[in-house]
Amino acid sequence: MLAVTILGNNSALPMFDRHPTAQVVTTGDRLFLVDCGEGTQIQMNRYKIRRSKIGHVFISHLHGDHYYGLIGLLNSMSLTGREDALHIFGPPPLKEIIDLQLLHADTSLAFDLHFHPLGENGTLVDDERISISSFQVTHRIPCWGFLFREKRNPRRVDPDRAAAAGIPPSFFGKLKKGSDFQKDDGEIIPNESVTIPAPPGRSYAYCADTRFQPDIAETAKQVGLLYHEATYLDDQRGKAHVRYHSTARQAATIAAEANAGRLLLGHFSSKYETLDAFREEAVQVFPNTEVCREGVTYLIP
Amino acid sequence: MLAVTILGNNSALPMFDRHPTAQVVTTGDRLFLVDCGEGTQIQMNRYKIRRSKIGHVFISHLHGDHYYGLIGLLNSMSLTGREDALHIFGPPPLKEIIDLQLLHADTSLAFDLHFHPLGENGTLVDDERISISSFQVTHRIPCWGFLFREKRNPRRVDPDRAAAAGIPPSFFGKLKKGSDFQKDDGEIIPNESVTIPAPPGRSYAYCADTRFQPDIAETAKQVGLLYHEATYLDDQRGKAHVRYHSTARQAATIAAEANAGRLLLGHFSSKYETLDAFREEAVQVFPNTEVCREGVTYLIP
Numbered sequence: 001m002l003a004v005t006i007l008g009n010n011s012a013l014p015m016f017d018r019h020p021t022a023q024v025v026t027t028g029d030r031l032f033l034v035d036c037g038e039g040t041q042i043q044m045n046r047y048k049i050r051r052s053k054i055g056h057v058f059i060s061h062l063h064g065d066h067y068y069g070l071i072g073l074l075n076s077m078s079l080t081g082r083e084d085a086l087h088i089f090g091p092p093p094l095k096e097i098i099d100l101q102l103l104h105a106d107t108s109l110a111f112d113l114h115f116h117p118l119g120e121n122g123t124l125v126d127d128e129r130i131s132i133s134s135f136q137v138t139h140r141i142p143c144w145g146f147l148f149r150e151k152r153n154p155r156r157v158d159p160d161r162a163a164a165a166g167i168p169p170s171f172f173g174k175l176k177k178g179s180d181f182q183k184d185d186g187e188i189i190p191n192e193s194v195t196i197p198a199p200p201g202r203s204y205a206y207c208a209d210t211r212f213q214p215d216i217a218e219t220a221k222q223v224g225l226l227y228h229e230a231t232y233l234d235d236q237r238g239k240a241h242v243r244y245h246s247t248a249r250q251a252a253t254i255a256a257e258a259n260a261g262r263l264l265l266g267h268f269s270s271k272y273e274t275l276d277a278f279r280e281e282a283v284q285v286f287p288n289t290e291v292c293r294e295g296v297t298y299l300i301p
Numbered sequence: 302m303l304a305v306t307i308l309g310n311n312s313a314l315p316m317f318d319r320h321p322t323a324q325v326v327t328t329g330d331r332l333f334l335v336d337c338g339e340g341t342q343i344q345m346n347r348y349k350i351r352r353s354k355i356g357h358v359f360i361s362h363l364h365g366d367h368y369y370g371l372i373g374l375l376n377s378m379s380l381t382g383r384e385d386a387l388h389i390f391g392p393p394p395l396k397e398i399i400d401l402q403l404l405h406a407d408t409s410l411a412f413d414l415h416f417h418p419l420g421e422n423g424t425l426v427d428d429e430r431i432s433i434s435s436f437q438v439t440h441r442i443p444c445w446g447f448l449f450r451e452k453r454n455p456r457r458v459d460p461d462r463a464a465a466a467g468i469p470p471s472f473f474g475k476l477k478k479g480s481d482f483q484k485d486d487g488e489i490i491p492n493e494s495v496t497i498p499a500p501p502g503r504s505y506a507y508c509a510d511t512r513f514q515p516d517i518a519e520t521a522k523q524v525g526l527l528y529h530e531a532t533y534l535d536d537q538r539g540k541a542h543v544r545y546h547s548t549a550r551q552a553a554t555i556a557a558e559a560n561a562g563r564l565l566l567g568h569f570s571s572k573y574e575t576l577d578a579f580r581e582e583a584v585q586v587f588p589n590t591e592v593c594r595e596g597v598t599y600l601i602p
Binding site (some may be wrong): 041284 | 340342365392
């Protein structure tokens, strides 16, 4: 299971009960926090997100609507007795900002905080279950997107075909790990002939604040779910360009070019009281589009 | 009119839909923001507080539940085109924290921000309508309270007595300003004999996070409304002391000693789901006590 829960879908100015950007990516019982605008911990209370399950935080850039809630969240984690280490991936100056605020509060966190500065595109997390990488996008200040890919499960043994090939069940463990089987007469039974591939791992691309950047479609090629900012509608394309943001139509263009499974739009300007027009504009280019709604969990197909 | 609107009544950990500390003091059409915990701007939206009317912000100390909402509020003021200067009074390192965050966001505020570091007790604002001063309280890190005093209005002319004393109406303007009247025969009519004193100016004392500190009662002597933190009930007096906080009973003791008009309790620990016990404990010592409720405006008598 890979899913994303939206805690904030608005751009900088909180309005219409919409909050600044924050999302929680869930796989199994692990939570990954992606951006953390002001009030994120309060949104977590509201939507019953378990803070203690968050092991990694990813901050796309240092505009406040993407990180002003982080320092308060760290304090609350500490006050509630967290002991597990926390990993934060963010723009390099974020560490100084956190440290300065802790220093003047005379506060030491109760847990280990490991800060990983973002830099060149690359792998941030890679374990047996998931890989997470960063990629640069085009904003007024340095800004990164994040790509989550569940690992493909190992091939499953097809017991009927394996038995027909004369492979004893005691060897099935090795088949799972990819071994071929050698019969007594020396004949090799190739692994692929008696095992079934698992479906490809699910994937999610988070494209933080960015100007229309066509090569994002390459980075997010075939992604299951693509989140792309859509601060404006396309009649504001000029303003979007000047302010280093995108329109709903541009986001849909990326999704179509990437051949994504589904598109999620977010980071809406406070000039829009309702959001239906964002979806209406995008579906003309990419039909499988949703508008981010706060508190909603979107499953990655 | 002097009044205070509560935007947050909780201590550090937001819980039970209670928010970290923030208050708005109103006199006439001027708003003064006192502390600014995370989410204050969202609470302002909820309770229809007009951001643009805030000219002065007072930050008591650098624990996050008292100021993490400030940087987001400054950004929102700037995004919505504020042009009026804003004055911030706070602990000296607050300026560096604000500047560092603006620097890495590559943001220049659209308005002039004047930062005034708090230091020795003293007058912060003094104009024809109000005086505001700071006083140090006892917390784990440097922390200040704030005392608001409306200026007493000028004496009013008593037209009957003035006429009976033979003072022409053309002199009433000078009477208002405090002049005595000299009759043609040289007799002096003392100002006090033909004017009526205005009632004393209203006053409000905000006692931020503090250990029980008896001399606060001297500072707040005769104050109309006293806000005093009450993080715990009195059975947690030992914990309150260790953590540099107060209990409801201690707050009431200060109010009684100060002979305050009314007491407001706030900054409740998240260990308390309901708040009735705070009032019940305090009224045993000081009957005219209220528990801060978010969104409620308390008039200063």
